[in-house]
Amino acid sequence: MDRERITRAQTVMEREDLDALVCRLPENVLLLSGHWPLNGWSFLLFPRDGKPTCIVPHCDEREAQEELWEADCVSFVFGVLEAGNPYEDIAARLKDATAGKRYARVGFEAGFESVAPPWNAAEPAIPAAATSAMLEGVFGRGRLVDATRVLNELRARKTPMEQAKLKRTNEVATLGLHVFHDSVGPGVTGVELVGLVEHAIMLRGTGQKDARRVRAFAQVSTGAAETAVGYRPMEITTTRKLGTGDLALLELAVVVDGFWCDRTRVCAAGAPTEKQLEVFEAVRNAQEAAIGAVRPGATAGQVDEAARAIIRDAGYEKEFVHVTGHGLGLRYHEPTPLICPGSALALEVGMYHTVEPGVYFPEMGGIRIEDNVVVTEAGAEVYGPFEKTLA
Numbered sequence: 001m002d003r004e005r006i007t008r009a010q011t012v013m014e015r016e017d018l019d020a021l022v023c024r025l026p027e028n029v030l031l032l033s034g035h036w037p038l039n040g041w042s043f044l045l046f047p048r049d050g051k052p053t054c055i056v057p058h059c060d061e062r063e064a065q066e067e068l069w070e071a072d073c074v075s076f077v078f079g080v081l082e083a084g085n086p087y088e089d090i091a092a093r094l095k096d097a098t099a100g101k102r103y104a105r106v107g108f109e110a111g112f113e114s115v116a117p118p119w120n121a122a123e124p125a126i127p128a129a130a131t132s133a134m135l136e137g138v139f140g141r142g143r144l145v146d147a148t149r150v151l152n153e154l155r156a157r158k159t160p161m162e163q164a165k166l167k168r169t170n171e172v173a174t175l176g177l178h179v180f181h182d183s184v185g186p187g188v189t190g191v192e193l194v195g196l197v198e199h200a201i202m203l204r205g206t207g208q209k210d211a212r213r214v215r216a217f218a219q220v221s222t223g224a225a226e227t228a229v230g231y232r233p234m235e236i237t238t239t240r241k242l243g244t245g246d247l248a249l250l251e252l253a254v255v256v257d258g259f260w261c262d263r264t265r266v267c268a269a270g271a272p273t274e275k276q277l278e279v280f281e282a283v284r285n286a287q288e289a290a291i292g293a294v295r296p297g298a299t300a301g302q303v304d305e306a307a308r309a310i311i312r313d314a315g316y317e318k319e320f321v322h323v324t325g326h327g328l329g330l331r332y333h334e335p336t337p338l339i340c341p342g343s344a345l346a347l348e349v350g351m352y353h354t355v356e357p358g359v360y361f362p363e364m365g366g367i368r369i370e371d372n373v374v375v376t377e378a379g380a381e382v383y384g385p386f387e388k389t390l391a
Contacts, residue, residue, distance in 0.1 A: 019103040026118040027330040035067040036258030040125025054099040107147025116331035156336040157350035169256040170384025184267040190220040217253040227365035228271035244271035247365040264370030286310035286357040294380035300343035320358035
């Protein structure tokens with residue numbers, strides 16, 4: 001039971017005059033109940049006062065019963081021949097759970113457009129028109145309130161229990177970082193590196209510190225042309241073989257029981273060139289400067305500038321084309337905090353974000369180092385620390 005998370009949610013709901021929250025997105029069901037849904041058809045009714053109700057497909061009931069903190073777990077038949085219309089079944093169970101309640105304001109996920117997948121990442125489901133129509137039928141249109149801002153606010157500061165889970169995710173991710181570092185070499189392809197990284201994380205990470213459900217999403221670009229556009233929010237992994245001196249850039253997302261990390265390392269195939277070493281040192285120094293600037297009360301803009309100043313002094317300002325970091329935790333990318341130029345957002349204890357300066361040259365390729373930190377009273381704590389070397 002994450003009592004602190006429950007208390008925080010109830011406090012914010014009282015401030016916003018919300019009688020209940022109803023969530024469908026797996027990331028928000030997890031946030032408020034402890035259960036990471038296996039698919040996108042679980043709904044959580046979280047009242048400000050009283051016991052929550054989690055409505056799950058019958059095929060997910062075992063896992064939900066094992067993970068839920070204190071919510072009543074009710075199921076509906078799903079995915080088999082005798083299953084009915086899931087929206088009608090869910091609506092009926094919501095009506096049962098709210099019978100006799102006088103909910104005047106019910107928050108729901110009207111504004112989420114970037115979402116995390118459930119365990120079955122191949123087929124996420126989102127709250128769109130059909131969900132809204134169902135909720136209107138249960139609660140009435142005039143009682144529904146967009147709670148996107150409230151949920152994002154709750155997610156911006158991680159509780160100690162959530163921090164422990166995020167730390168575990170980063171430790172699992174280092175299994176893949178080790179394999180990547182040891183496997184980069186002439187003749188190896190990006191596809192091979194992806195396979196090795198994901199295999200190591202799935203095989204060795206599952207069960208580590210009681211991790212139940214582990215998944216890795218690795219992307220590797222190789223050579224100058226591919227890594228030069230490594231600033232994009234996706235890498236295109238190919239069968240191109242690394243040549244001697246080529247760079248390989250790993251962008252790695254890992255999720256463990258619904259909690260995410262986002263890591264990057266870059267290695268040279270064979271001995272790196274002097275230019276590569278020079279640029280790598282500037283990026284490493286920039287990342288360390290930004291990590292050193294993280295503390296409660298510091299602005300996101302100040303942390304970004306700590307990294308950007310190092311890159312600027314090295315002469316690579318125009319090649320540092322993206323932000324220094326972003327929030328994450330219950331999703332691969334979250335909106336708060338965004339570590340970007342000029343941001344006046346003050347960092348708070350419990351905020352969890354990336355620190356990932358990078359520079360990108362058409363003729364040499366791109367270099368980025370990315371780690372995840374949590375803001376503590378003493379500054380930044382780096383989760384799952386791993387060596388930063390080019391070779």
